[in-house]
Amino acid sequence: TTVVRREDYAPPAFWIDTVELAFDLDPVKTRVLNKMRLRRNPDVAAQALRLDGEDLNLARVLVNGAGCSFKLDGETLVLENLPEGQDPFDLEIFTTCAPEKNTQLMGLYVSQSTFFTQCEAEGFRRITYFLDRPDVMASYTVTLRADKARYPVLLSNGNLVEQGDLPDGRHFAKWVDPHKKPCYLFALVAGQLVAREQRVVARNGREHLLQVYVRPGDMDKTEHAMNSLIASVVWDEARFGLPLDLERFMIVATSDFNMGAMENKGLNIFNTKYVLANSATATDTDFSNIESVVGHEYFHNWTGNRVTCRDWFQLSLKEGLTVFRDQEFSMDLCAEASARAVKRIEDVRVLRTAQFPEDAGPMAHPVRPDSYVEINNFYTVTVYEKGAEVVRMMQTLVGRAGFAAGMKLYFERHDGSAVTCDDFAQAMADANPSSDLARLLPQFKRWYSQAGTPLVQARGVYDAAARSYTLTLTQSCAPTPGQAHKEPFVIPVAMGLLDAQGAELPLQLAHWSQPEAGTRSFVLTEAVESFTFINLDSEPVPSLLRGFSAPVVLDFDYSDAQLLGLLAHDSDPFNRWEAGQRLALRRALNAIRADGPVERDPLDAAYLEAMHTVLRHPTLDAAFKELVLTLPSETYIAEQLDVVDPQRVHAVREAMREQLALALHDDWVWAYETHKDNGAYRPDPVSTGRRALAGMALSMLCLAAHGNGDLVWPGKAYQRFKDAGNMTDRFNALASLVGSGQPLAQDALARFHAMFRHEALVLDKWFALQAGATDRGGNVLPAVRRLLAHPDFHLRNPNRARSVIFSYCSANPGGFHRADAAGYTFWSERVIELDAINPQVAARLARALDRWKKLAEPYRSAAREAIARVAARPDLSNDVREVVTRALA
Numbered sequence: 001t002t003v004v005r006r007e008d009y010a011p012p013a014f015w016i017d018t019v020e021l022a023f024d025l026d027p028v029k030t031r032v033l034n035k036m037r038l039r040r041n042p043d044v045a046a047q048a049l050r051l052d053g054e055d056l057n058l059a060r061v062l063v064n065g066a067g068c069s070f071k072l073d074g075e076t077l078v079l080e081n082l083p084e085g086q087d088p089f090d091l092e093i094f095t096t097c098a099p100e101k102n103t104q105l106m107g108l109y110v111s112q113s114t115f116f117t118q119c120e121a122e123g124f125r126r127i128t129y130f131l132d133r134p135d136v137m138a139s140y141t142v143t144l145r146a147d148k149a150r151y152p153v154l155l156s157n158g159n160l161v162e163q164g165d166l167p168d169g170r171h172f173a174k175w176v177d178p179h180k181k182p183c184y185l186f187a188l189v190a191g192q193l194v195a196r197e198q199r200v201v202a203r204n205g206r207e208h209l210l211q212v213y214v215r216p217g218d219m220d221k222t223e224h225a226m227n228s229l230i231a232s233v234v235w236d237e238a239r240f241g242l243p244l245d246l247e248r249f250m251i252v253a254t255s256d257f258n259m260g261a262m263e264n265k266g267l268n269i270f271n272t273k274y275v276l277a278n279s280a281t282a283t284d285t286d287f288s289n290i291e292s293v294v295g296h297e298y299f300h301n302w303t304g305n306r307v308t309c310r311d312w313f314q315l316s317l318k319e320g321l322t323v324f325r326d327q328e329f330s331m332d333l334c335a336e337a338s339a340r341a342v343k344r345i346e347d348v349r350v351l352r353t354a355q356f357p358e359d360a361g362p363m364a365h366p367v368r369p370d371s372y373v374e375i376n377n378f379y380t381v382t383v384y385e386k387g388a389e390v391v392r393m394m395q396t397l398v399g400r401a402g403f404a405a406g407m408k409l410y411f412e413r414h415d416g417s418a419v420t421c422d423d424f425a426q427a428m429a430d431a432n433p434s435s436d437l438a439r440l441l442p443q444f445k446r447w448y449s450q451a452g453t454p455l456v457q458a459r460g461v462y463d464a465a466a467r468s469y470t471l472t473l474t475q476s477c478a479p480t481p482g483q484a485h486k487e488p489f490v491i492p493v494a495m496g497l498l499d500a501q502g503a504e505l506p507l508q509l510a511h512w513s514q515p516e517a518g519t520r521s522f523v524l525t526e527a528v529e530s531f532t533f534i535n536l537d538s539e540p541v542p543s544l545l546r547g548f549s550a551p552v553v554l555d556f557d558y559s560d561a562q563l564l565g566l567l568a569h570d571s572d573p574f575n576r577w578e579a580g581q582r583l584a585l586r587r588a589l590n591a592i593r594a595d596g597p598v599e600r601d602p603l604d605a606a607y608l609e610a611m612h613t614v615l616r617h618p619t620l621d622a623a624f625k626e627l628v629l630t631l632p633s634e635t636y637i638a639e640q641l642d643v644v645d646p647q648r649v650h651a652v653r654e655a656m657r658e659q660l661a662l663a664l665h666d667d668w669v670w671a672y673e674t675h676k677d678n679g680a681y682r683p684d685p686v687s688t689g690r691r692a693l694a695g696m697a698l699s700m701l702c703l704a705a706h707g708n709g710d711l712v713w714p715g716k717a718y719q720r721f722k723d724a725g726n727m728t729d730r731f732n733a734l735a736s737l738v739g740s741g742q743p744l745a746q747d748a749l750a751r752f753h754a755m756f757r758h759e760a761l762v763l764d765k766w767f768a769l770q771a772g773a774t775d776r777g778g779n780v781l782p783a784v785r786r787l788l789a790h791p792d793f794h795l796r797n798p799n800r801a802r803s804v805i806f807s808y809c810s811a812n813p814g815g816f817h818r819a820d821a822a823g824y825t826f827w828s829e830r831v832i833e834l835d836a837i838n839p840q841v842a843a844r845l846a847r848a849l850d851r852w853k854k855l856a857e858p859y860r861s862a863a864r865e866a867i868a869r870v871a872a873r874p875d876l877s878n879d880v881r882e883v884v885t886r887a888l889a
């Protein structure tokens, strides 16, 4: 295994200006002719040309039309005797590959008799020999030839310039991409597909054709993806002045895909999960995920494609920025401010439940990593979600208009080139020369170089005689692998002060001439800093880190009364929610840390009363209520503990849920009855929120029924399951029955399967629900093993594999962490089995035990043994090898 290091970056010895690719598509043996025009890079000392290749059969190499000498160094094609001097020369390479045998789904592969490609990060080398690195940008012309009956639709990047018939029932299509691109953005698709089409006119009057390609039976599930695409085009032009730069923009859906989607230039390829939706088959969550993923891939057209990454260490340059853009897009589509806050809370929840653990575990790495063995392992929540938070902090420091100016300068400077995270930060700072970002730029960039989640400890002291309140903020960051010591970060702290009645107080620092109302941002740059606020008649309650203004852990010793006050009154909806989470977390941790068996009723009257008040609140949104009433996840609770007994965490959270269900029974009845009917299905934030709250109420009522033997609510849930008008309500009803272990659940599951047995994405939900079900006496693992033997289970299909295996190993801690270690054994078997088929998917699964060192015995030793069993295999992929090696280090 070779470690790739950021500091070793060197520019390429050759440039590739043009590429002409010709494909004779055949599932068994596809022939590829690659004709490139190259020239030596005048800035680099003369050296051999080394082309990347993987799993290729090499047939012929021609230089300027004549045979030449070459050799293979492993899988690298080495050409030593190329023409000297600066003149461009032609290099033609003939290879073949076997798409049908490609189970990794990298390079050219076949899914349901259709050809697809996936090239990012290093899949193009599985199609032809190439300089497979993002800083080599070329112009592409692509000719596809295939059997016309089996592959009537032939697509590649750019514009279709020619098509026609060939002898023997074959046909061809020729595509020219007008934009230079790195090879990871190359794509082709060939098969039987149909398209929903829409013509749109941009602000400058140019017309564009938008297409969403799917299999013939799926046309009735393409409207939402198309609407999301149109909204994305409009938004990027309105918010950032970035137009669509292509005559035609295509999205194609495939059911076999390693991740969510891929932003290939003009030809985005999507997992069906992020395209197909109608009200009968998709939930509100699916609808909103489709909107953000369609937006995300579209926004990459500028942030990623027009300006791309110099090397893969700069991945967050495009990913962090594009996640930030898709988050902003989703927020801007919300009509109400409260819906924006709901989106922010959801994003922060992902960051804290997935990225914070990553940052504290064996795979911790900076947003801009320093080294990797397998780049596919670094498409992480750190690069994506923490990367987006870093971009968000820049916007906080320069303001919304300043951020737009920074984006403009970034494109003026770098359009058409491959650049670094430093280049982005520099453009932001240079466009805002008098901002805190410009003043603090070198220190701010520690967010790119230092891994780990900073801890900010806040302490407040009120001086009654001086009528002042001094807030002292102390920042620190625990060591991470390879980084023992951290320098202080630049941390924007948005805050306000409340009085005892919950009213917002004006803020005034000692040197300010006047007080200022509302939220103010302060920038913490030192290890310890104090801020003194004056003219305060009594001790205020600080509302800190409003809107989650920085990706840090905030520690403040709030009293319960202060948290209850913030929950009831804070003007910042994020911190209102946060106060409720802190109250719940405190109760969970107390019950977990207490001696003896888990208490039956861990919640006190004050907390229950507060939840009652939120639930019945006359003006709060249903979506917001649902978030407040949802307890912190087991994963999030576990992260707060030094030593984790996962069964105890599970038992405590379940006890809390049951208590909430029983104590607020009448409120849940009220919530269900008043939110359950939404009329015609529309996936907008208001009706989505109502369905979410009604769904939660129903699951609480079934849970209460489980405790008190009531049959009415399970009966109502079953009825709801049968006559629901949309998938959200139907699935919530089913989940309520399954989640509370109702006898009716089995019958409902069987009906659900019968109803949707031809809908792959719905079957994924059916599998996932069972694999993720609340464990009762160890019943989930045997159920999961039965699901693996189900005729509809297919390990090769990543969505299906994830729906069973990941739902169990990564999303069901109560079922997975078994004292008999059987969950870990199951995990190690599946990692090894999947690794032989698809290393990328296997490596994701391998990370399910990342946090094993925190586990209490007997879990800790059993987990280590399971990881060691995987690591002991001689034939592991680099992907899985890197993950398990780091886990054991």
Ligand code: B3K
Pocket (backbone or CB within 6 Å): 120, 121, 259, 261, 262, 263, 296, 297, 300, 319, 376, 379
């Ligand atoms: N850029 C792709 C991810 C590619 C992952 C390769 N292992 C999707 C996205 O982030 O938009």
Ligand code: ZN
Pocket (backbone or CB within 6 Å): 296, 300, 318, 319, 322
């Ligand atoms: Zn992306």
